[in-house]
Amino acid sequence: MAAAFPLKQVVGDIFADDDCDDYMITGFEGRHKAFVQIQQGCNHRCTYCIVPYARGKSRSLPADKVVAQIKQLVAAGYKEICLTGVDICSYKPSFCEVVRRILTQIDHLPLLTFGSLDPAALNDEFVEIVAEHRNIAPYFHFSVQSGDNEVLRKMGRRHNREKVIELCAKIRRVMPEARFGADFICGFPGETKEAFNNTCRLVQEAGLNKLHVFPYSEREGTPAATWPQMPMEERRRRAAVLRQLSEE
Template sequence: VQIQTGCDHRCTFCIIPYGRGNSRSVPVGSIVRQIKALVEKGYREVVLTGVDITSYGADLPGRPVLGSLVARILKLVPGLMRLRLSSIDSVEADSELIAVIAGEERLMPHLHLSLQAGDDMILKRMKRRHLRAQSVEFCDQMKQARPGIVFGADLIAGFPTETDSMFENTLALVDDCDLTWLHVFPYSPRPGTPAARMPQVDGNVIRERAARLRAAGQRRLSDFLAGQTGATITGLVETPVLARSGQYAPVRLEHESRPGEIIDIHVTGTGPDYLKGRLAA
């Protein structure tokens, strides 16, 4: 369910604001009605999406924030079994959002973070609004508030002017923030953006750095999946032989189940990027 579109920020690598304009939020009542209608049709999980969902509400009367929207959805749609957030800017996470993440089990324990880099100078040149230490602090805070929560993240390899040492700071962020699900983007210039006019990194270096980030992400993912083996988890069946855990892990099922059901799964093993499991007794 789309809750907003557009973006008020002007990151130097991004073309989206030029195409979609400033942030525009969908009123709370409209979002709640959409979700109620989906639940009445049998949907068990809803994902709140947008370009910059943590900016939600700044353009609406009363300036509701994302946390209050999430709390209102969960209160007014008690039949919704699972709610998930698409991607958030951690530095904009409001106190109500942090509270609902900590206290509401129907909000899935998985956050995808728009981090982009782990070096303060590169973050400044990207015109991001956070520092490296703030990313690490946010992840530590969330792990204390919601044990078992997992993080995904967007990271850009080879942003203009990125030196070897700057890249190493980003690479170390994978461990420092305990990231599990990585989206790695080799930098490519977007015409008309400020970053396209900065000194560029050699393409071979960009590809090598992206490969190292992906390898670090795969290592973290393998460790996470291995830690699930033997556990009993809850999954939403997406296809007859595939479910999705609350922590976003795909689970390949030994026996077919009905799509849309929420089932208890005994994890029996792992694949490269998925769990294996059977219906728990």
């Protein structure tokens, strides 16, 4: 039977999407914490990551809408507002600017927290904001991934281990009670024993308190998936070592 519609599929170009969806993600921990998505998509191309191909380019929710959403949530009784997104530090026109606006334009904001932060994108302006506002939670979670500069380069990350150490030290200087979390990938292609040791050392040198550790897993369509791979058993072993370090 002939199809009643032309057999032609039009697949949208995900990278043509310029709009940031404007919807509120509310918390699931009772009426305590609410999540506000300020940004979607990503313009970076970390060699292990498939996210930009699924989520498109970076788009930011206009600051006026961000502030309006948070005002509404604070009025509804939420005690903690967490800014989320795929790559919130790439918020345009400026991540620090939108954070300042939130902190200065919303009265009685109890606590502001952040989703995963990119160390490469955070500068002294962010540290100044932390120093100036006591309603920023003393916990920061960074997307670190490795403590070895050569592995970071192969990953296509834009920071190095020195940047992570310096950032934690600067924040701790203005907020001594600050605690730090980090994401790590273990067993990335080409991660030597020395490189893995550098990751373990970074945990102590930067004073990272809470680690989210994952053994590297290939994502089809990414450059790193085509490189020579380490046996999964060794990736898992390294991840277990790092988790143990985190608990200690």
